Amino acid sequence: MKYQINQLRDYSSLFSRSQVLSWLKMDFSSINFKIERYDEKWLNNQNSTYLDYLKYIYSVLADNYQNEYIFKNEFLNNWLIQELGETNSRIFSEFRVGNSIADLVMFNGCSKIFEIKTELDSDSRLTLQLQNYEKAFNQIFLIIPKSKLNSYEKQDVSIGLITYDPKSENTFSVYRKAKLNLDLEPLAIMSILHTHEYKSIVRKYYGSLPQMTSFNQHMICSELIYEIPKDKLNKLFIDEMKKRSSSNALSSRYYKEFNQLFLALRMNRDSKSKMIESLKTTIQI
Numbered sequence: 001m002k003y004q005i006n007q008l009r010d011y012s013s014l015f016s017r018s019q020v021l022s023w024l025k026m027d028f029s030s031i032n033f034k035i036e037r038y039d040e041k042w043l044n045n046q047n048s049t050y051l052d053y054l055k056y057i058y059s060v061l062a063d064n065y066q067n068e069y070i071f072k073n074e075f076l077n078n079w080l081i082q083e084l085g086e087t088n089s090r091i092f093s094e095f096r097v098g099n100s101i102a103d104l105v106m107f108n109g110c111s112k113i114f115e116i117k118t119e120l121d122s123d124s125r126l127t128l129q130l131q132n133y134e135k136a137f138n139q140i141f142l143i144i145p146k147s148k149l150n151s152y153e154k155q156d157v158s159i160g161l162i163t164y165d166p167k168s169e170n171t172f173s174v175y176r177k178a179k180l181n182l183d184l185e186p187l188a189i190m191s192i193l194h195t196h197e198y199k200s201i202v203r204k205y206y207g208s209l210p211q212m213t214s215f216n217q218h219m220i221c222s223e224l225i226y227e228i229p230k231d232k233l234n235k236l237f238i239d240e241m242k243k244r245s246s247s248n249a250l251s252s253r254y255y256k257e258f259n260q261l262f263l264a265l266r267m268n269r270d271s272k273s274k275m276i277e278s279l280k281t282t283i284q285i
Contacts, residue, residue: 007038008065011057015069020261023050023278024271032285043283051279058257066145071118071164072103073260075143079162079172080106080114081252081259090246093263098132098191100125103143107241110138110180111234114162117144123151130159135188138234139178149175182234186226189237190218197240201225204236 011034013019019030028050035043035053042056061070072093080091089108094101097113104114113133117123133140141160144152149163160178165171190198198221203209205228212220225233246266250259255276262272 003060003064005065008061009067010034010037011061012065012067012069014054014057015061015073015258015261017261017265020265020275023275026278026281028281028283032283035283036285043285047282049280049282051276053283054279055257066118066164067120068103068116068118069260071116071143073257075104075114075116075162075164075172076250076259076263077252077256080104081250090242090244091250091263092244092246093260096192097136098188100129100132102129102133105137107238111136111238111241112139112141112178113137114141114143117142117148117152119145119148126155130155132188134158134181135185136192136237137184138181140181141178143172182231184230184234184237186228186230186233187222189233190222190225193237193240197243198222198225200240201228201233201236205232 014031014034022028022030031050031053034057039053042053046052058070061067062074076091089106091104091106093104095105095113096102097105102113103116106112106114115126115129115133117126130140139160140158141162142152142155143162143164146163146165149161152161155161157176158179158181159176160174161176163173163175165173193201195217199209199217202221202224206224210220210224228236246263250262255272258272258275261267265271267275
């Protein structure tokens with residue numbers, strides 16, 4: 001079946017943070033609108049729930065519209081979740097680094113950053129993004145459609161390339177490995193850390209905190225962190241990031257259509273269960 005681009009864009013709006021908040025309030029008006037507009041025939045053939053419909057819409061998008069949500073969610077399902085075998089690994093979505101926001105970052109044995117470029121994306125800001133990322137992360141990966149490989153091969157050889165082929169069961173393949181970077185900038189790391197995190201790093205490395213006030217603590221800790229050898233600072237930084245709360249509700253088997261939403265909203269297992277239970281409501285129009 002062929003779909004109009006406007007219909008696919010309309011479908012994709014269902015997978016957003018604002019929609020989750022509506023579902024938790026048992027407000028399914030936006031879903032009902034899509035069903036009435038496009039899928040009354042689908043509804044007439046089934047006694048279905050809102051969860052059934054969203055799974056159906058996800059499959060349509062995965063086959064026909066590789067937007068950022070689908071791209072990122074498929075990468076989570078088919079790649080990153082497998083690396084969560086390390087119990088203290090952490091994944092974050094939309095992670096601010098300098099003036100850029102990375103699509104996904106992961107902290108395990110080292111810090112990894114993943115920038116997603118879909119068929120629909122421009123690379124106009126990519127140079128600035130990569131410059132920001134290399135100041136604070138050990139490895140940088142670009143996740144790109146296989147069809148766009150020629151456009152991104154020109155990037156520095158230190159940047160890893162992971163290709164994505166929607167015509168081959170949405171498989172991801174490492175085309176080029178990322179080189180390990182330990183030449184990190186302390187100021188870039190400071191810009192990521194919260195107050196209690198940079199204080200913790202200073203305390204761990206120096207044994208105690210110097211006398212400081214709320215007005216000068218950032219300056220004092222910045223100066224002290226600047227003096228920490230970069231290899232040791234890298235480890236201390238990763239250890240602090242692993243302490244941050246992130247979603248523990250990700251699964252490669254159950255309700256995997258929503259993993260990116262779970263991650264973006266930092267949902268725990270209880271909030272995930274609440275959302276799923278609400279979506280199991282029988283469709284009523």
